[in-house]
Amino acid sequence: MLHTYIISLWMVKTCEKLPAIFICIRKHPDYFSDTHQFVTILIKMDFNIFLLFLALTILFLSYFLLDVNYFIRAVFTIFMSKFFRKPIKFYGKSAIYGIVLPMDADLLFTHMNNARVFRELDFGRWDHLQRSGLLGILYRTKGWGVVSAQTCRYRRALHMFMMYKIETRPVYYDSNNIYFEQKVISIRDEIVRCLAHVKLAVNLDLDKVIAKHFPDTVKVPAPKDLELYIDYNRVNSERLRVTKKRSKSLTLQEIENDDVNKQGEQLLDT
Known part of the structure; x- marks a missing residue:
């Protein structure tokens, strides 16, 4: 993807200074016992390095929480279809x-x-x-x-x-x-x-x-196979509506009787 390629180029340019961070951590491990101190030292050493870590964090969270590739490809598909592909009729x-x-x-x-x-x-x-x-x-x-x-x-x-x-x-x-x-x-x-x-x-x-x-x-x-699929959806929706109406129409006494019957069946099973 284009955004990954751009970030990779930026990483190549900025990561030349990363060894300085690891040397500093090795020589002064106590400085990095606190997260705030670590961030402060990063800013003082090189602001570009801090931006790199920030970008990587955002990129990681984006890919962890969102399907980034899906959204990028959807936008890319619509863009290409609008500006670079010929219009078509409805059918x-x-x-x-x-x-x-x-x-x-x-x-x-x-x-x-x-x-x-x-x-x-x-x-x-x-x-x-x-x-x-x-x-x-x-x-x-x-x-x-x-x-x-x-x-x-x-x-x-x-x-x-x-x-x-x-x-x-x-x-x-x-x-x-x-x-x-x-x-x-x-x-x-x-x-x-x-x-x-x-x-x-x-x-x-x-x-x-x-x-x-x-x-x-x-x-x-509609083609024959599609007619059958439409009928399937219609019958399935009607069945679910009937089931929903039946569950709502049950009275409290019917629910209690049903619970008693279930308890009796459990006793017989034991």
């Missing part, structure tokens, strides 16, 4: 490229971890949203979009240092949801390694937005 297909690195590996260090696939799919959607103009529409209307459901088939493994591309395209939309189909394809053999369907929920009336900003777009029916 247009976008593609980004990547390579499997050790940071993506599972415990065996042989292929990409399944969880990292979903992370990579995020960047594919960022690219499509920016190039299609949907991201700008959400920004201007103070809208938002969140992933409310996603599923993925892991057809083949993405092996270490394998180059791949992520193809992203919307296949269906309703009043408040956009359904993306995303494919992870290996460059070497053009095999679809992973296939995902992602439901992006937005707080806008998509029928009006599409009609206004994409007047030449003709709404197409």
Whole structure:
């Protein structure tokens, strides 16, 4: 990453004076018994050294508390999509490229971890949203979009240092949801390694937005596999709502009777 490279160059320039610190610590160990004294001596010796330690501390805390690489790559993806890539239509297909690195590996260090696939799919959607103009529409209307459901088939493994591309395209939309189909394809053999369907929920009336900003777009029916996935989400939501209503409708007497029955079952088991 660019920021890591810049900090590394700074470290090379400033670390030439680091041996003086270690010599001072070795000759005067009592001076460094207190943290405040240590910081004061650092400032007196060389302010650049103090800035170096401060920068390293901030960098360490940033990587410890935040997924810095994710945010940097998301901003970089949007920047490149806006200024250096061609716009696409709503149903247009976008593609980004990547390579499997050790940071993506599972415990065996042989292929990409399944969880990292979903992370990579995020960047594919960022690219499509920016190039299609949907991201700008959400920004201007103070809208938002969140992933409310996603599923993925892991057809083949993405092996270490394998180059791949992520193809992203919307296949269906309703009043408040956009359904993306995303494919992870290996460059070497053009095999679809992973296939995902992602439901992006937005707080806008998509029928009006599409009609206004994409007047030449003709709404197409959902593919058969996506229809089944939409039905799954609907049935699952209904089941959870029924379970929630049932738990709220239980009276105190029913709860007490249920506790008594559980105690009786425990006594019989013993």
